[in-house]
Amino acid sequence: MRAVVYNRYGPPDVLRLEEVKRPVPTAGEVLVKVHATTVNRLDAATREANRRSGPAVSFLSRLVFGIRRPRQRILGSEFAGEVVAVGAAVREFAVGEYVFGITGLAFGAHAEFICVQQSSRIAHKPTAMSFEQAAALCDGALNALACLRQAHLRRGQTILIYGASGAIGTAGVQLAKYFGTDVTAVCSTKNLELVRSLGADAVIDYTREDFTKNGRAYDVIFDAVGKHSFKRSRGSLTPGGSYLATDGLRNLSLVLWTSLTGGKRVRFSITGPMPTKKDVLFLKDLVEAGRFRPVIDRCYPLQDVVEATKYVETEQKVGNVVLTV
Numbered sequence: 560m561r562a563v564v565y566n567r568y569g570p571p572d573v574l575r576l577e578e579v580k581r582p583v584p585t586a587g588e589v590l591v592k593v594h595a596t597t598v599n600r601l602d603a604a605t606r607e608a609n610r611r612s613g614p615a616v617s618f619l620s621r622l623v624f625g626i627r628r629p630r631q632r633i634l635g636s637e638f639a640g641e642v643v644a645v646g647a648a649v650r651e652f653a654v655g656e657y658v659f660g661i662t663g664l665a666f667g668a669h670a671e672f673i674c675v676q677q678s679s680r681i682a683h684k685p686t687a688m689s690f691e692q693a694a695a696l697c698d699g700a701l702n703a704l705a706c707l708r709q710a711h712l713r714r715g716q717t718i719l720i721y722g723a724s725g726a727i728g729t730a731g732v733q734l735a736k737y738f739g740t741d742v743t744a745v746c747s748t749k750n751l752e753l754v755r756s757l758g759a760d761a762v763i764d765y766t767r768e769d770f771t772k773n774g775r776a777y778d779v780i781f782d783a784v785g786k787h788s789f790k791r792s793r794g795s796l797t798p799g800g801s802y803l804a805t806d807g808l809r810n811l812s813l814v815l816w817t818s819l820t821g822g823k824r825v826r827f828s829i830t831g832p833m834p835t836k837k838d839v840l841f842l843k844d845l846v847e848a849g850r851f852r853p854v855i856d857r858c859y860p861l862q863d864v865v866e867a868t869k870y871v872e873t874e875q876k877v878g879n880v881v882l883t884v
């Protein structure tokens with residue numbers, strides 16, 4: 560089969576389209592013919608061993624994914640496609656059914672075929688969705704869900720989402736609305752209409768207004784793009800409010816520090832439980848109820864993965880970038 564592989568950590572040009580052996584499903588696995596996958600920030604960061612996050616994070620990244628070179632040569636964590644074979648113990652899926660899901664740190668989706676455990680984060684594709692939409696459903700939304708859960712949101716609370724136009728941000732706006740909160744979305748001028756259409760009650764254009772100076776306070780500030788900070792947000796939080804982080808090693812120590820000092824808290828999704836198959840099914844239900852839609856910025860054919868990756872690395876994508884296989 561064709562797959563995008565990388566044999567060493569480095570810039571997007573290390574990615575190559577190659578012929579590799581098609582995987583064979585074990586008893587509990589389904590073999591999926593991938594129709595669409597995505598390039599996300601996790602793919603980009605892992606490919607360069609998290610170099611931009613500093614030497615400590617880069618070292619940890621190499622410990623997990625391979626010290627000298629990547630052990631898993633195929634990136635891509637999200638997929639949507641058709642089941643073409645099932646292992647002897649598979650009961651939940653049958654050949655010919657359409658599925659979508661996410662492999663997370665196991666990757667492997669930038670390929671024509673992928674084997675996935677039936678008990679892992681895979682579900683039947685919502686019928687009204689295209690493969691491209693289904694492929695873009697999980698990453699931003701599961702990250703946003705994991706963050707929002709840390710805040711224990713209650714109906715009627717106020718939340719400000721900074722970076723509301725990214726993969727996590729566009730999902731965060733819709734999920735926060737679903738949880739009954741009053742959402743203020745912050746993004747640049749060109750994305751204001753989009754975030755309004757996703758349900759934001761108020762929007763702030765950060766190129767014209769600094770929300771930390773508008774005199775308002777929010778119960779939760781969700782930094783969905785890792786470009787703000789607790790220090791700068793603190794004055795805009797209500798007493799006991801939470802700052803939700805998506806990035807930055809410094810936030811880990813702030814989680815510990817603010818839990819000891821009390822009052823305003825920093826919360827970070829990586830300290831909480833990993834999203835599960837139940838969460839994927841929850842997203843599917845939201846889509847089918849018309850309460851959630853993944854935002855797609857661009858679609859590229861699989862062979863244009865380098866170009867797609869370079870675009871993701873501009874940190875300017877709006878929602879998700881899809882690869883069609």
Ligand SMILES: NC(=O)c1ccc[n+]([C@@H]2O[C@H](COP(=O)([O-])OP(=O)(O)OC[C@H]3O[C@@H](n4cnc5c(N)ncnc54)[C@H](OP(=O)(O)O)[C@@H]3O)[C@@H](O)[C@H]2O)c1
Pocket residue numbers: 599600601602698699702721722723724725726727728745746747748750765783784785786805806871874875876877878879
């Ligand atoms: N996706 C993942 O798998 C994953 C996993 C864990 C952690 N993370 C981290 O989570 C963060 C968000 O990931 P993502 O995939 O949602 O991001 P993303 O989709 O790449 O975010 C892109 C958006 O960020 C906005 N943006 C860029 N610079 C900004 C700035 N200085 N201030 C405010 N907004 C800015 C841009 O919109 P505007 O033009 O409207 O500003 C753009 O639409 C990243 O820090 C990433 O490292 C991602």
